[in-house]
Amino acid sequence: MRIVDIREKTFSIASPIANAYIDFSKMTCSVVAVVTDVVHDGKPVVGYGFNSNGRYGAGGLLRERFLPRLAEAKPESLINEAGDNLDPFRIWSAMMTNEKPGGHGERSVAVGTVDMAVWDAVAKIAGVPLWKHLADTYRGGVADERVWVYAAGGYYYPGKDLTALQDEMRSYRDRGYQVVKMKIGGASLDEDLRRIEAVIEVVGSGANLAVDVNGRFDIDSAIKYGEALKPYGLFWYEEVGDPLDYALQAELSKHYELPMATGENLFSHQDARNLIRFGGMRPDRDWLQFDCALSYGLVEYLRTLDMLKAHGWSTRRVVPHGGHQMSLNIAAGLHLGGNESYPDVFKPFCGFADGIAVEDGYVKLPQVPGIGFETKAELFKVMSTVTA
Secondary structure, eight states: OOEEEEEEEEEEOOOSOBOSSOBOTTOEEEEEEEEEEEEETTEEEEEEEEOOTTSOOOHHHIIIIIHHHHHHSOGGGGBOTTSSSBOHHHHHHHHTTTOOSOOOSHHHHHHHHHHHHHHHHHHHHHTSBHHHHHHHHHSTTOOOSEEEEEEEOOOBOTTOOHHHHHHHHHHHHHTTOSOEEEEOSSSOHHHHHHHHHHHHHHHSSGGGEEEEOTTOOOHHHHHHHHHHHGGGOOSEEEOOSOTTOHHHHHHHHHHOOSOEEEOTTOOSHHHHHHHHHHSOOOTTTOEEOOOTTTTTHHHHHHHHHHHHHHTTOOGGGBOOSSOOHHHHHHHHHHTOSOEEEOSSSSTTSSSOOTTOOOBTTEEEOOOSSBSOGGGSHHHHHHHGGGGO
16 A cells, blocks of 8 residues: 555635734645555545644645655655554654654644644555544544534624624534633723623623633733633633743642643644743643644654653543644543634634533544544535545
8 A cells, every 4th residue: 555645635614813923814734645556446545634723734744744754765764664554653644754853833733733644644554533543543442432522713703792702602502512701801800800701691600711812921920810800710820921831830830729721832842842841830720722734744753652651640621722623632531621612713724523512511422444534514614625
């Protein structure tokens, strides 16, 4: 068996929404298709992948560095020892040939996008859902039958008043989500507190609301907001300062004793390790949000999970950013704590399988080979154009 072709295409996911740091008016997304010579049901097996929102498409890096390396590699060097499937680890190593250590920025997005497509193809060739393949390989065959998810939204939007914010959050609750998340830090503290109180009126308790700063605050602002937030008993206080400012995170932990979350903009197991070593994160209450699609893919993510175990962290404290089906499969197969969900934004690269509803904050996974993109019609219609 062999890889026949790898194709990529850039799509727009632009929208007028904004968080405290950026708007999404020019946001793009890369989609990759890994075409194999394995034939199932009369068609070649194709693995698909895409990068998570918040980072732009990586088409330039894919075309200039990573895809040429795979094209130049000997086909047999990219398959497993048994010769019956692709080997994600060998493929990852081929992509990273001649890459210096460090610099875990946009290249991690490019590699993670291909890695997702490879794992999709691996599970399809094996004829099982990816979550089952991961559970069988790494967790003794035991997978979570359902995964906890929360609804992320609450973006700043032109003309969006408190009533519109409440309507949005009410729609998430109506769709089965228990915990919701909103953006803060892009308005004054007083205005953000009014927004928080308006949402709590809908969700019933601060314990059902997480807030996300998207890295906007310096330490003084972080502490000031934290003091104001304490009375609400929020689910978590997220990415308060720059993701690489571990000293800020550590200092904030001395002032804000309630749960915090961060990690979505750390793109390697080394950066994740520095957060654990120096960021003051507390394994009994805080949450880690590393996103495999932005951080070199599942091959690297497995290294991150091994690192966390070595430092005494449970995988149940990991709730990936991104709201995509890849992380959902990882959460079920590798026993993570849950997964983010975007019910309404970043379409069609959001949401999970059609016909599987969120119930009491949990969602089940489809029983189809691969990641399950084919079970989401709007998304797969777009992804399939890459190979058309």
